[in-house]
Amino acid sequence: MVALGLALALIGVFLFPDALGPGKQVVAVHEESPLPPIREAQPPSIRVSYARAVSQAAPAVVNVFTSKVVVKESHPLLNDPLFNPLFRDPLFGPRLEHQTSLGSGVIISSQGYILTNNHVIAGADEIKVVLANGRRLEVKAIGADPETDLAVLKTEATDLPSVTVRSSKLRVGDIVLAIGNPFGIGQTVTQGIISATGRNQLGLNTIEDFIQTDAAINPGSSGGALIDAYGQLVGINTAIHNQSHSTGIGFAIPVNLARDVMTQIIEHGQVIRGWLGVEGANTPQKLIEDLGLPEHRGVMITAVIKDGPGEKAGIKPNDILLEVNGHPIMGVRDALNMIARSKPDTELEFKGLRDGKPFTTRATVSIRPIIKPTSEK
Incomplete structure (x- = not known):
């Protein structure tokens, strides 16, 4: 009976709200579970920045500007007897053209040595270097190594930054x-x-x-x-x-x-490297499979230069060289790098296969012939 009375009372309040008197309202009260605490992200105590690293190295990185004069050939049609009489004016013949290029360099020492790429300065008639602060330097090319694409410049300027x-x-x-x-x-x-x-x-x-x-x-x-x-x-x-x-x-x-x-x-004035006097190619995949060799293994000799260290060591065309001083050869570039890093007159031991049979030989490398700098890449 009590429950029934309460229910009727509530219905009456909703139907006749004024019965409570002016300004009175019914408020429903219910308990809410407290929200879990929210963790706010805190700013890191140390921010990741490379500004200090850049400020240390950037002053030693220079801009390299080069220029050269090249002969611009005339159009091939101008050499044709039919067209040549029509274009005898010098304006249509070969002419000189001024070409410029740009690159970067790094001051390696306070003595003024600057490293850059060979293809940046190759064939240049004039080289200009400008520091990051706008300072201009007079430089000259000391030498270049086309095989690694490196070149060395030198300036007599003082108070230089270096890395x-x-x-x-x-x-x-x-x-x-x-x-x-x-x-x-x-x-x-x-x-x-x-x-x-x-x-x-x-x-x-x-x-x-x-x-x-x-x-x-x-x-x-x-x-x-x-x-x-x-x-x-x-x-x-x-x-x-x-x-x-x-x-x-x-x-x-x-x-x-x-x-x-x-x-x-x-x-x-040059880079002195070891030289075996042979030419090679990566071992053909089918031959690798037939011989059961590991992937990308070995170099197949394609030519042997007369009177070179390789010929004196008995290396022959179609030999497959697998090791140099116990180090596996992983292709022709790998073999070239290992031989080139050896000083002239160094004796190297080679292991390989000849007609499918293992063989070992020793060769004394000589000085690798110098390759003259080529034009820009």
Whole structure:
């Protein structure tokens, strides 16, 4: 009965609210469970920034401007007897053309030595270098090494900034920053990681041992600096992957290789490398399968130069070289790198297959013939 009475009372209140008197309202009361505490994100105590690294290295990264005069050939039709009488005016003949190009470079020492790419300065009649602060330097080319695409410039200017060189080994995943002058718009910094090390067989240079990075490297950045998160130089930017649909693939020459090339150019005027006097190609895939060799293993000799170290060691065409001093040969570029790194008069042990049978021989490498610098890539 009590429950029935309460129910009737509530119905009456809703139907006749004025019965409570003026200003009176019915308020429904119910308990709510307390909300769980919300954790607000706190700003990190240390913000990720590479400004200090850039400020340490960027002053030593320079813009390199080159110019040269080339002969622009006349149109082939002008050599045709039918058309030649009509275009005898000198304006239609061969003419001189002024070409310019741009790139980047890195001041390696306070003595004024600058590293850049060979293709940046190749064939140049005039080279100008400008610091990031606008200071202009008079420079001259000391020497170049087309096989690694490196060149050394020298300035007599003083009070120069220079980079700190990293000597420790790089790891895949390390943060790197590329500094250069892309498209001539001015000094630019891009960020990425080390994607791979020891890249070769790319067909970019004769001697290849590239760092691969996804830091953007654009035309004009060639010869610029690749630095780590502490501002230390780890490589010289040199190329981008040239397939039209590829992105985020750039290559740099490791600083240890670049420094060795620079030292030899300064001391000897050239880079002295070992030479075996043979020509080779990657072992054909079918032959690898038939012989049961590991993938990409070995180099097949295609030619042996007369009186060269290889011929004296008894190496013959169609031999397959598998090892150099116990190190497996992973293709023709790998073999070339290992032989080239050997000093002349060094004896190397080669293991391989001849007519499917194992053989071992020893060869004393000589000085690799010098390749003259070629025109720009």
